[in-house]
Amino acid sequence: MKPKMKILFFFSIILPTVISLTRFTVPESAQIGHRIGWISGKKEESVTPKYFVVFPDEQTSKFLKVDERSGEITTIAHLDYEKRSKFDIVAVRVEESGETIDILVEVDDENDNSPSFADSSVKLEISEFAQLGTSFALPTVTDGDGPKFDVHRFVILQGNVNNVFKRIMV
The missing domain is CATH 2.60.40.60 (Cadherins)
Known part of the structure; x- marks a missing residue:
């Protein structure tokens, strides 16, 4: 033992x-x-x-x-x-x-990477009669941030000035 x-x-x-x-x-x-x-x-x-x-x-x-x-x-x-x-x-x-x-x-993780589209401009045709909240498909966007700050959707903030919408990340 x-x-x-x-x-x-x-x-x-x-x-x-x-x-x-x-x-x-x-x-x-x-x-x-x-x-x-x-x-x-x-x-x-x-x-x-x-x-x-x-x-x-x-x-x-x-x-x-x-x-x-x-x-x-x-x-x-x-x-x-x-x-x-x-x-x-x-x-x-x-x-x-x-x-x-x-x-x-x-x-x-911090939101330190900007999202980017494959193309620098995106053309969408949206009817003036489209209802608020209507969703439209966009090309794939890439974001180098982790899941906490990854891009989920974009919203239009401003009206149709010269047929160009401004986009921001939400």
Whole structure:
């Protein structure tokens, strides 16, 4: 029985338990150097490192920096929701408990891409007797934003001046 107990004890030392998940949200327009937050929720200044930080993929370390002494998480590159919407970090508390903290940084989508039509102009013939709220098919529109800000429909805001309608996104 003693060999089994030694193996169990060995694994409990090597593999610390994941105790918490810390979640942050950062706008995709955040400037380089933007403070996202602190691992523990507050600044922890120390001469020696308080955390051992692991970036599960090499790309995360190109966008985010974690100060191992204070626990501060900052941006070191411009973020773009449409290219990457979340980043995972693992921090292990060096002192005391050896607690493992999973950190999820989610990028908040912003309406930063304009919709565009395949053709620069669209010609629709609409009867002057068309009822309000009548829908008309338009060519496919593309929008580089995520689903939160994707184009769903357009409405006519102004009257028929020189046979040209002005369109806006709603």
